[in-house]
Amino acid sequence: MAKYIARRLAYSVIVLFVTSLVVFGLSRAAGDPRHIFLTEYTSQEDWDLWGEEYGLDKPFIVQYGIWVGNALRGDFGTSLRDHVNARLVIQERIPATLQLTVGSFVIAIVVGLPLGVMSAIKRGTIFDYVGRSWALLGQALPPYWLGVMMVLLFAVMLNWLPSGRKGDWTHYVLPAVTLGWGAASGMLRLTRSAMLEVLDSEYIKLARAKGVGNNWIIWKHALKNAIIAPLTFSGLLLGGLMTGTVITETVFSWPGLGRLAVQAVYNNDFPVLTGVVLLVTVIYLSVNLLTDVLYALVDPRIRLN
Numbered sequence: 002m003a004k005y006i007a008r009r010l011a012y013s014v015i016v017l018f019v020t021s022l023v024v025f026g027l028s029r030a031a032g033d034p035r036h037i038f039l040t041e042y043t044s045q046e047d048w049d050l051w052g053e054e055y056g057l058d059k060p061f062i063v064q065y066g067i068w069v070g071n072a073l074r075g076d077f078g079t080s081l082r083d084h085v086n087a088r089l090v091i092q093e094r095i096p097a098t099l100q101l102t103v104g105s106f107v108i109a110i111v112v113g114l115p116l117g118v119m120s121a122i123k124r125g126t127i128f129d130y131v132g133r134s135w136a137l138l139g140q141a142l143p144p145y146w147l148g149v150m151m152v153l154l155f156a157v158m159l160n161w162l163p164s165g166r167k168g169d170w171t172h173y174v175l176p177a178v179t180l181g182w183g184a185a186s187g188m189l190r191l192t193r194s195a196m197l198e199v200l201d202s203e204y205i206k207l208a209r210a211k212g213v214g215n216n217w218i219i220w221k222h223a224l225k226n227a228i229i230a231p232l233t234f235s236g237l238l239l240g241g242l243m244t245g246t247v248i249t250e251t252v253f254s255w256p257g258l259g260r261l262a263v264q265a266v267y268n269n270d271f272p273v274l275t276g277v278v279l280l281v282t283v284i285y286l287s288v289n290l291l292t293d294v295l296y297a298l299v300d301p302r303i304r305l306n
Contacts, residue, residue, distance in 0.1 A: 009293050013286040020282045021072070025065050028271040034081070068275075077276030082265075087272040091261065091280060097167055098257035101176055101249070102242045108181030109188050109238060114231060116185075117192025121200060122219060132189060139186030144245075148179040148252035165253035176253040180246065184238055191234050195227040229296070236292025240285040 034057065043051075052058035059067070071078065077087040113136075120132040155175060156164035163172050199205060200223050208218050247259035254260070258277050265274035 005297055006290075006294060009290050013290050017279075017282060017286060021069060021279055022065065024275050024278045025068055026061075028275050029061065029064070034269070034271060072276075072279060077279070078272030080270055080273050082268045082270045082273075087270075087276045090273055091258065091276050094256060094258045094261045097255060098243070098246055098250070098259065100173070101180060101246055101255060101257060102239070104173060104177035105181035105184055105242050106235075106239050108177060109184035109242075110235065112181075113185035113188025114192055117189040117231070118196055118219075118224065120189065120193045121196030124197065132193070136186040136189040139182045140190075142183070144179060144183060144248045145252055147182065148175070148249060151175050151179055152252070165255065167256055176249050176255050179252070180242060180249045184242060188231060188234065188238065192227070192231050195230040196223060199223045199227040233292060233296050236288055236295070240288040243284055243288070244281050 049058065057064070068078070075088050077091070079085065080087045080090050083090055116132050116135075120129045123129050152164045152175065155162045162174055164175075166172060200219075205218060205223060208222060209215075245259075246255075246257055247263060249255065250257045250260040251263055258281065262274060262277045264270070265277065
């Protein structure tokens with residue numbers, strides 16, 4: 002088990018290194034940031050002082066090394082727009098993104114998992130067809146379109162809920178449902194497929210032939226083995242929701258990391274942008290590593306392989 006965790010940890014470190022290199026390289030792809038923020042009338046002295054302050058007068062590899070060293074200490078540089086430490090700008094947005102991510106994740110688990118189990122149990126019934134249609138619709142609708150339609154219906158036409166921004170719990174409903182619908186749809190389809198595969202297996206047929214009760218078969222045997230796939234998907238889903246809030250936060254003007262990243266792109270705020278991307282990458286890799294460890298604990302075959 003220790004070797005398995007070590008391999009997964011080494012893989013995560015490599016991915017993080019490559020991501021940081023790509024992100025930093027893209028931030029310099031447009032050339033020297035001084036050409037963006039300084040005018041043609043800037044004196045040579047101010048040009049040199051600005052470059053020295055932000056480390057832009059050094060070779061690329063040296064700039065990258067300095068940036069990595071600072072990032073390991075939580076220092077992503079100074080925001081080129083707000084002129085404060087980029088870490089402080091990012092910290093202000095983390096709670097909003099976590100709130101939205103957790104809410105949509107709870108919706109995915111509470112809605113998708115039970116409906117997937119019931120859809121498999123009632124295979125071929127009207128409940129199954131409705132559940133599958135709902136899941137297919139949820140995965141087919143683009144999040145930005147779904148968000149706009151929900152705003153038009155519940156905020157503009159019915160005036161039941163606010164259209165966006167962060168406030169009391171009513172501001173939280175539409176963004177969480179918009180982000181959670183697609184996740185719940187994926188969870189439903191995966192859970193249904195896993196349950197059907199187990200229910201069609203030979204040992205379940207043998208249990209039925211021996212007269213074992215249907216409820217005992219479903220909840221004691223089938224669900225216990227079918228839950229492995231949704232468990233793995235849950236970890237990937239949580240990481241995906243964390244990194245996929247950009248569209249939802251933009252539609253609902255939600256002050257999270259996704260919207261901050263979009264604003265950083267518009268403002269050419271490289272320290273904030275690289276900080277957000279690196280932070281989200283670390284969170285995603287950490288969640289995936291934890292999921293792999295839990296998967297290995299549940300399924301011993303993973304450890305053997």
